[in-house]
Amino acid sequence: MGTDDRGAENRNGDERIRPSDPVVSKPQLSVRPLSPHLQIYRPQLTSMLSILHRLTGIVLGGGAVALVLWLVAAACGGDAFACAQALAGSILGRLLLFGFTLCVVYHLLNGIRHLVWDTGRGLELDAVYLSGRLVVAGTFILTVAIWIAGYAAQGGI
Amino acid sequence: MRALRSELGRVRGLGSAKEGVQHWWLQRVTAIALVPLVIWFLIGLVAHAGADHATVTAWLGGPVTLGLFLILLGAGFWHLALGMQVVIEDYVHREGLRLALILLVKFGCVALMLAGAIALLTIAFGG
Numbered sequence: 001m002g003t004d005d006r007g008a009e010n011r012n013g014d015e016r017i018r019p020s021d022p023v024v025s026k027p028q029l030s031v032r033p034l035s036p037h038l039q040i041y042r043p044q045l046t047s048m049l050s051i052l053h054r055l056t057g058i059v060l061g062g063g064a065v066a067l068v069l070w071l072v073a074a075a076c077g078g079d080a081f082a083c084a085q086a087l088a089g090s091i092l093g094r095l096l097l098f099g100f101t102l103c104v105v106y107h108l109l110n111g112i113r114h115l116v117w118d119t120g121r122g123l124e125l126d127a128v129y130l131s132g133r134l135v136v137a138g139t140f141i142l143t144v145a146i147w148i149a150g151y152a153a154q155g156g157i
Numbered sequence: 158m159r160a161l162r163s164e165l166g167r168v169r170g171l172g173s174a175k176e177g178v179q180h181w182w183l184q185r186v187t188a189i190a191l192v193p194l195v196i197w198f199l200i201g202l203v204a205h206a207g208a209d210h211a212t213v214t215a216w217l218g219g220p221v222t223l224g225l226f227l228i229l230l231g232a233g234f235w236h237l238a239l240g241m242q243v244v245i246e247d248y249v250h251r252e253g254l255r256l257a258l259i260l261l262v263k264f265g266c267v268a269l270m271l272a273g274a275i276a277l278l279t280i281a282f283g284g
Contacts, residue, residue: 068270074210074280082210111192112192150203153207
C-alpha cells in the first residue's frame, strides 16, 4: 500500500518539485523526481515503433471482428455476401481495408522482429535501428504490393 | 518468520504461482503460429479479391482452407485476447473496471472465434 500512496501523491501534484527545492534535505520519498515520461523524451524510431506495434495490434482486433462478420455473411448466403462485398468495396470499405493491410503487415514484420529479439539477437542499438527502418520500408512496400496483386487478380478496378 | 506470513500475503508479495511465463510464452507460441498462417491468409484473400459467392465459399469450404482457417481463428483470437489483456493491465488502474474489461475481451474473443468457426463449418458442411 505504501508505494501506491506515494505514487498517488506524485500524480496529484500535491508536492511538485521546483528546481530550487533542496531535494536532498527532504527525507520523504514523495518528492523524489520520477523517471521522465513520454512528454519529456524526444520521439525516437524505437519508441514510436513500439507504440505502433501496440496500436496496430488493437486496430487488428477491429479487423478480426470485420473478418468474422465477412465469414458469417458468406455462410448466410449469396445476398448477405453481396452486401458484405459491396460494403468492403465502397470507398470507405477500401480505405478501411487498406488501413487493416498496413496494420497487419506492420504487426507481422515487427512481430518477427520481436521474435528475433526474444532469441537474444539483434539487440545492439544500430541493429535495432536498422531492423526498425527495414520494418517500416517493408510495411509500405508489401502493403502496396498486396493491393496491386489484389487489383490484378480482379482484373482492374 | 516466513512461516508467519499468510499464503495470500506471500502470493500478493513475491510468491510464485509457477505460471509466471505462461502468458508471455503463449503470446510467442501463437505469434509463431500466426506468421505462416497470416501470410497464407493474405495470399488467399488477394487471390479471391472480388470473387463471387460460389468461388469464395468453394475456397473457404475446401478441407485445407477450412483446417488452416480454423487454426488461424484459434491462434489469432487467443493472441488478441492475450495482447489486449496486457494493454488493459497497463492502462486501466481501477481494479474493478480492469477486471471487467479483461473479461469482456476474453468472452468477446471466444464468441467471435466460435462465430467464425461455425460460419466456416456451415460453409463447408451446411446446406
